[in-house]
Amino acid sequence: MDIAIIAAVITAVTLVLLCLLLVMLRYLFRHKGTYHTNEAKGTEFAESADVALQSDPALQDAGDTNKKEYFI
Template sequence: MAWTTMDIAIMAGVITAVAVFLVGLLLLILHYMYRHKGTYRTHEDKGTEFAESADAALQGDPSLQDAGDSSRKEYFI
């Protein structure tokens, strides 16, 4: 079977369209991975990063002053 210039042009067009689609998909995936690389914001109390322990950091918290029994402590991370 002899290839005509029309057949070659159609095949080249299809191959080009698939290549452009794959490059676009790759760029979209790289953009998503760059934007969502694991950074997040925390809303921690000021001054707790210098505390000796978790107990010392939470002693000054007014919402925990009436916690009751201090022998059982529970921390949520």
């Protein structure tokens, strides 16, 4: 009788651990996520950071002297 109880407890613990492992693996594989950067395309082959930023179209308008900002 004691052997049946011990076997049932061991089986239950093994089943719970197996279910926990499956839940953890499912969570890890479904929630990997991605890493996005906002770097300009084609800048990885530039000689320096200054050369890479000179061709960035977002920074081309930054040197416009007609636009002025006033901070109060």
